[in-house]
Amino acid sequence: MKRPIPKLYRGFRDIFAEDLMMRREMIEAIRAVYERYGFSPLETPAIEYVDILGKFLPESETPEGGIFAFLNENDEWIALRYDLTAPLSRVVAQYKDLQRPFRRYQFGPVWRLEKPGVGRYREFYQFDFDTVGTGSLIADAEACCIGCDALEAVGISRGQYIMKVNSRKVLNGVLEKIGLIEWDARKQIIIDKKLPRCQTTAPDSNASDNTVNCGGLTADKPVSYFDVLRTIDKLDRVGMVGVRELLTKGRKDPSGDYMPGLNLDADAVNTIENYLTCRVESRSQTCDLLAEIVGDSQVGVEGIAELREIDEFLRALGYDEDRVIFDPTVARGLAYYTGPVFEATLIQQSIGRTLLSDNQSTNQTGVSDLPSDYPTGSVFGGGRYDNLVERFTGQKVPATGGSIGVDRLLSALKYLRRGKDRNSIVQVLVTVMDKRRLTEYQLIAQELRTAGINTEIYLGGGGIGRQLKYADKCGIPLVVIAGEDEFVRNEVEIKDLQLGMKLAEEVEERNEWLKDRPAQFAISRDKLVESVSETLAGYSLV
RNA sequence: GCAGCCGUAGCUCAGUUGGAUAGAGCGCCUGACUGUGGAUCAGGAGGCCGGUGGUUCAAGUCCACCCGGCUGUACCA
Structure with a gap:
């Protein structure tokens, strides 16, 4: 008979008390911030x-990859949610009598069928808040404030994180400028013009099939708006030089993989580079520079006006450049975002290397390794998505919100x-x-429990x-004997x-250790609760 | 998906040019210590050497395939 092997499915994990306690504490702190801004809980x-x-998939009966999908008993496709925003738009579309703006927060696991990596799991937790039903940019500015407040509430101090804000509209303005898209102001939609691309193959490629390992990019497919966005999103990984290569002739990364370029012309590439590097410290000056690049593009101009408004709101509340900056390189993937987008990242120096000198393992070269759960990327992100509910109702419902990546933040903490x-x-x-006294022991425990211990x-x-x-191994601080x-x-x-434990550091002889009975004292039975409470109060509870 | 590296005890790893009963440290368990954690000492348990097939007198070691893991890359609503 075969015995089952106790093992976990790839990308999933067990979480034990220590982490759970820390997470619970963190969630509580964030919840308090969300509620302070007037968001109510929701569960789906x-x-x-x-x-x-x-x-x-378009034209397909089966779901796209990346999600855990199953056929139910009626042969309908169902799936584990991959974020909390899609369910929210369902709720908004379904319960038509909800008062808008609808403001809710939600904490819970989401599931993605992707390759797990360092700090990336297939089941992970998000903590979202959203405002649905208002186009007011105060909601967007507020979202940035909430992000900052939440990070500070869990113990990331100012200067250890930075909130970066950008606008999809400004980004679109740049793309319009280079002729990749056209903006339909009346319908508020993008018309993707798709530039033609010449045949480009890897210089030393002998494979006839260029579709392999190009992430959907093929040499003869027209270049779309998304391709450029995706490329911009890679800036932090491949650097400006890499982005340049990807926008033009293609790039071979250190592993030897070749990725075809987008074959944009020199003007377009220069415009994009100008755009990506135009940030200065002052938010309003960054807007000035963006305005020059975007020129007469209508979306671009609109986006900049929105940013200026957000700047004003933030300024009024004291969220200055030490916390919130405007950063043109923020793209936030390909998501459904339509306006302002933002993300908060931890400043690596404050949270990474400098703290690693003591307890980390070393590799063969003697250099300190970064721990496996070293925090990377953003811990908070969000933006405006004005047409997500439209899918259900046909009506535009403006919405904006943010999300905390709970697991990443936890590993940083x-x-x-x-x-x-x-x-x-x-x-x-x-x-x-004394086993004959079990009842007495139970009464002792009961008394302590009644006192909330x-x-x-x-x-x-x-x-x-x-x-x-x-008790020692379990980390229990007090023992009653x-x-x-x-x-x-x-x-x-x-x-x-x-x-x-502290006293033990000075003791060498066991007899001495036993004789002194360190940190132990007798009290009369009726002082039990009082005395235990007192001792426990000596510990910081955090 | 693609590419590279790696699978030996719970963990971190040794294991000679293929050669007899498979090794260490840590951890775990039992005891020395009368009713007291840490330290110290003594003892003990724990391995289909990832799997299958091959080469060989002989395979943890060599070959093939499979499975699993790590890293990079791509995708990531």
């Missing part, structure tokens, strides 16, 4: 119909707090010295040494393991 199911998620004592959800362990009775085997070891002697005197012993 994990599973939706695939067409609600908008994930059918683990860094900042690393080195702190491990703590357990259990505050007191009641040891069992998390208490565990030791239920394993072994003597007192074993029990203390257990009572045996025959104590019962006779109507006392209990309280042992402070955390304090004891």
